[in-house]
Amino acid sequence: MPVFRTDEWLIKAGEKPIELCKKLAPYFHDARPHEIFAHLTKHGMYRSANGLKQVVKEMKEKRIWEDVVKIYAILMKQWNGPDIPVFIFPADWRNRKLLREFNSKGGLAYRNKLFLFLLPHHTKKEIEAVITHEYNHVCRLAKLTKKEEDYTLLDAIILEGLAENAVNEYVGASYKANWTTYYSEKQLETFWQRYILPYHSIHSTHPLYDRLLYGLNFYPKMLGYAVGYHLINRCLQKKTANLEKLMSLTSEQIVQLTDWDVS
Incomplete structure (x- = not known):
């Protein structure tokens, strides 16, 4: 499964996050776009479109999507982990707790999909750290038999x-x-x-x-x-x-x- 080019989604629909979340609906069982948005923002995704275009522009310039592809491939091979879709969105740069505890980066892992919330100032090693953390969740969840x-x-x-x-x-x-x-x-x-x-x-x-x-x-x-x-x-x-x-x-x-x- 690919690392989706969500930068293209963000350029087209980023100022209307509900429209953006309509693209994610097939990956959530019986969830409406506004429910998906509420869930993702609770875990660190951007909330406001104010300043979003500049953030996405800088993330593209830093080649964050390309870096994630490389790191993800290495981890998947290293842990013999599942091949799942990965979605990258800007983190909530106004979230003080996210800044204090995680330097404004985060993620959300499931057995069958992975979300990464990043910003332009994150270094490659910081990005590697958050992917390692979240993809480790994916691998662990894949091994658990519990519902x-x-x-x-x-x-x-x-x-x-x-x-x-x-x-x-x-x-x-x-x-x-x-x-x-x-x-x-x-x-x-x-x-x-x-x-x-x-x-x-x-x-x-x-x-x-x-x-x-x-x-x-x-x-x-x-x-x-x-x-x-x-x-x-x-x-x-x-x-x-x-x-x-x-x-x-x-x-x-x-x-x-x-x-x-x-x-």
Whole structure:
């Protein structure tokens, strides 16, 4: 499947994002264009057409679409991963949280498609990092037998932990997300016992799910992400399994390799 030339879509319909999302409707089961737009913007896609033409122009000049094609091909071969469609759109350059936590880049991964949200200022290594993170999600999801509605909080934090350890291993430690360094090992083990373990089996519809995963309200920021990174990093340091092996294990099996309780 191709890396779609969404730059051409953006030039034609970028100022009317609902029209743009009509092109994506075939890739979403029973979702309307405005629902697709709301979903993508929630995860980091641009919201406003103000300044969009200039952003797309600069992204084209930086040859971002061409760079993604090359990186995607390498990762697909490296992990023997699925060949899925990839869509690139500008990130929300006005989103302060996206700027603070991810330097205004992001993505959204599914078993059968991948979205990347980027901006002209991102370097090739930054782009490699975000593709590595998101495509690792795709490969992990392809190995899971669970239905999407059955994914738990534990599944989500393991998913994020695997992906950012992949960035650390394949792209470099200096390209890891800021949230991997927020807390000490002792703090993270406390967070696991106090916040994650009692709710590790909740699903995305539970009111605490997003709060614990992202560290919202009074919870430590990026809580679930940080704990997930530490869990996987602990396994790798103990040399109980390499990253590729961990990607094939269930979330519960991974936790057991850390000697942490998941009962």
